[in-house]
Amino acid sequence: MVDTALSNAGPDARPHPRGGLxxxxxxxxAHLRGRAGTGSLVPWLYLAPTLVLLAVFTYWPLIxxxxxxxxxxxxxxxxxxxxxxxxxxxxxxxxxxxxAALGNTLVYLAxxxxxxxxxxxxxxxxxxxxxxxxxxxxxxxxLPTLISFVVVGVAVMWILNPxxxxxxxxxAMIGIRMPNLMADPDTAIWVIIVVSSWKxxxxxVLLYLAGLASINRDYIEAMRMDGAGDGTIFTRxxxxxxxxxxxxxxxxxxxxxxxxxxxxxDLMTQxxxxxxxxxxxYMVYQxxxxxxxxxxxxxxxxxxxxxxxxxxxxxxxxxDRRVQYKQ
Amino acid sequence: xxxxxxxRVSKSFGATxxxxxxxxxxxxxxxxxxxxxxxxxxxxxxxxxxxxEQPTSGRILIDGVDVTQVPSKERGLAMVFQSYALxxxxxxxxxxxxALSLQRLPKAEIEQRVAAAADRLDIGHLLSRKPRELSGxxxxxxxxxxxxxxEPRAFLFDExxxxxxxxxxxxxRVEIRTLQRQLGITTLYVTHDQVEAMTMAxxxxxxxxxxxxxxxxxxxxxxxxxxxxxASFLGAPPTNCIDGEVTVSDGAARFVAPALSVPLxxxxxxxxxxxxxxxxxxxxxxxxGEDIRLEGRVRFVEALGAETLIDVAMEGQDGAAYLTAxxxxxxxxxxxxxxxxxxxxxxxxxxxxxxxxxGMGR
Numbered sequence: 001m002v003d004t005a006l007s008n009a010g011p012d013a014r015p016h017p018r019g020g021l022x023x024x025x026x027x028x029x030a031h032l033r034g035r036a037g038t039g040s041l042v043p044w045l046y047l048a049p050t051l052v053l054l055a056v057f058t059y060w061p062l063i064x065x066x067x068x069x070x071x072x073x074x075x076x077x078x079x080x081x082x083x084x085x086x087x088x089x090x091x092x093x094x095x096x097x098x099x100a101a102l103g104n105t106l107v108y109l110a111x112x113x114x115x116x117x118x119x120x121x122x123x124x125x126x127x128x129x130x131x132x133x134x135x136x137x138x139x140x141x142x143l144p145t146l147i148s149f150v151v152v153g154v155a156v157m158w159i160l161n162p163x164x165x166x167x168x169x170x171x172a173m174i175g176i177r178m179p180n181l182m183a184d185p186d187t188a189i190w191v192i193i194v195v196s197s198w199k200x201x202x203x204x205v206l207l208y209l210a211g212l213a214s215i216n217r218d219y220i221e222a223m224r225m226d227g228a229g230d231g232t233i234f235t236r237x238x239x240x241x242x243x244x245x246x247x248x249x250x251x252x253x254x255x256x257x258x259x260x261x262x263x264x265x266d267l268m269t270q271x272x273x274x275x276x277x278x279x280x281x282y283m284v285y286q287x288x289x290x291x292x293x294x295x296x297x298x299x300x301x302x303x304x305x306x307x308x309x310x311x312x313x314x315x316x317x318x319x320d321r322r323v324q325y326k327q
Numbered sequence: 328x329x330x331x332x333x334x335r336v337s338k339s340f341g342a343t344x345x346x347x348x349x350x351x352x353x354x355x356x357x358x359x360x361x362x363x364x365x366x367x368x369x370x371x372x373x374x375x376x377x378x379x380e381q382p383t384s385g386r387i388l389i390d391g392v393d394v395t396q397v398p399s400k401e402r403g404l405a406m407v408f409q410s411y412a413l414x415x416x417x418x419x420x421x422x423x424x425x426a427l428s429l430q431r432l433p434k435a436e437i438e439q440r441v442a443a444a445a446d447r448l449d450i451g452h453l454l455s456r457k458p459r460e461l462s463g464x465x466x467x468x469x470x471x472x473x474x475x476x477x478e479p480r481a482f483l484f485d486e487x488x489x490x491x492x493x494x495x496x497x498x499x500r501v502e503i504r505t506l507q508r509q510l511g512i513t514t515l516y517v518t519h520d521q522v523e524a525m526t527m528a529x530x531x532x533x534x535x536x537x538x539x540x541x542x543x544x545x546x547x548x549x550x551x552x553x554x555x556x557x558a559s560f561l562g563a564p565p566t567n568c569i570d571g572e573v574t575v576s577d578g579a580a581r582f583v584a585p586a587l588s589v590p591l592x593x594x595x596x597x598x599x600x601x602x603x604x605x606x607x608x609x610x611x612x613x614x615x616g617e618d619i620r621l622e623g624r625v626r627f628v629e630a631l632g633a634e635t636l637i638d639v640a641m642e643g644q645d646g647a648a649y650l651t652a653x654x655x656x657x658x659x660x661x662x663x664x665x666x667x668x669x670x671x672x673x674x675x676x677x678x679x680x681x682x683x684x685x686g687m688g689r
Binding site for chain 1: 377378379398399400404405406408410411412414416417424426429430473477
C-alpha cells in the first residue's frame, strides 16, 4: 500500500518539513478513502463472512420457515408444497397440543423467575460476602452446569423411580410411599422445572457474582458509616446496582428456559403424560419431526419467534427504566 | 466534638502485623493528620476508629467510652473515602441526605439540612445531578457535604485529595481546614502527602512500619525530627542524610564522611552516625563566623522560579557524598562548576547508628 501511495504521489512530491514524504502519504490515504467510501467492495469483503453466515443460518431459515408455515408439505421432495394461507396457524392454535404447550410454557416461565432468576441472588450475595473463602462453593454450585442434561435426566429418573429409586428408600424412612412423580400430570412438570433450575442455578450465581464484583466495596462501608444495616445495604445499594445483571439474567434465562427444558422433556416425559410437560419449543419438534407436519411445525416456530420477540421487547421497555447502568 | 483515644491498639492480618501498639490522644476539636509512606498502617488505624476494622488488641475510646466493639453506625463518626464512595444511583441531594433519611427525620428537615450543607460547600446547583455527572473536585465536595450534614462527633478523612490535580488540591486543603475550624469538629486525616500534613494539621503523627515514629506540631516535627526516617520523610526535597562517623580528638568532635569533615559541638559521642542537613539550610555566602563550609561540584540545577535546587557532589579520595541545596531566587550554575555552600551549625542534625536523634542541633 505504501508503494502504491508513493507511486501515485506525482513528480512534485517533496519532503515534509518534519521529514518523510507527506504528500505521497496523504495522497495514498485519500486514495484508500476514496476507494472505500465511493462504492468500493472493500468494506463488503470485510463484512462478507459474517453476512454469509447470518444469511445462510439465520435469515434464510427464518424466511423459509415463514414460507413453510403457509404451505402444506410432508418433507417429501417429490411432492410439491401446497399453499394453504393461514390454515396452519389456525389449525395449530386451535389444537389441544398448542393450548397445553402454551399453558405449560407460561408455567415454565413463571417458575423460572423465582427459581432461576431470584434464588441465585441471595446465594451470590452470600458467596460474595465470603470473599476468597467462597471459591469452593462457587465451584460446587457451578458443577451442575457442566454436566450433560442427558446424564442429569437419566440420574433423576433413576432416583425418582418409584420401584427401585433412591428416593423411595428415603420416602419410606419418613413413612411415605414413593409416588410416581414422572407419571403424574400434576407433578411431572415440576420435576423438570426443579431439575432445570438446579442445573442453571450455579451459572446464574456466577453471573450475579460478576455483577457484584463491579460494586465498589467503599459504597458498603460508606453506607455503614451513614448508619445502614445489612438489610438497608441490600435494598438501597446492592439491589439497585445489581439491576443491569438482573436484567440480563432475566431475559437470557426466560429465553433460554424455552430451549433448555427440551432435553429433559424429550428424555424424561416426551411431553407427557397427557401433554402435561410439553412446551411450545417441544411442540414444534413434535409437529415437525414426530408427525412430520411441516406446515404446523413452521407455524408453531413463527408463533414462538413472535412470542420471544414480544417478551424481549416488553422486558427491555418496562424494566429498563428501573435499571442503573452507570456507576 | 469528641475526645478520641487509641490505647495500645494493634492490628494483624494473618501473620502480617499492620499496626503495632498504636497509642494516641486527639483532643476535642483538634485536627490530627496521620502521615507516612504506603503500607505504614495509617489507613488501617483510621478504619479501626471508624469501626470498619476490628483491632487485634487494644482499645479505642470516644469521650472516654470504649467503642472497640461498637458497630461503626453507632459511633457517630463521618468518613470521607479516598474514592469518595458516592452512591452512583442516587442524586447529589440523596447522597448527602441518605444518613438523615435513615434516621427517619422529617422530609422538610432533611431538605433544609441538605441545602444548608450544599450551600456551605457551594454545590447547591448540583443537587439534582448524579455523581457520574460531576467533576473530581465536585465529587469531593459532595463527599464532604455528606459527612458534615450529619453533624458527626468526628470527621475521618482517608486521603480525600489524592484524586485531585495540584491546583484543586490546594484550594481543597484550604476549604477543608476552614470548614473544620468553623465547625470545630475533631478530625483525623490520613495522607501520604506531607504538604497536606504540614499545612492542615494541628498535630501530625508520622508513622512507619505500623508504629508511630513522631508526634508533634508540624513545625516542631519538621525542625526537630527524632529520626533519620522522619527527617528524610518530611520536606521536599528531603533532608540530606550523610552516613559517616563521629570522631573525638582532644575533646573536639567532628563528623567525618567521604569528602566531608564537619566540626560538631562538644558532647557528641564517637561512633557511626548520620548527619542531616535540610536543603534550605544552605546559603552561598557566610552568614556568621561559625558557619561550616562545604565544597563540591554542581551536578544538576533545577530552576523552580522562586527558588533553585542544586545537586552537589562532594568528591574525596575515599568516596563521594551528594546533597541538595535549596536556594531562594534564581541561580545559573554550569554543570561541573565548583561551588561552596555554607550552613549554620544549629541547622545540623546528628543521628546515631540506629537512626535516632543523637541530641545535637535542638
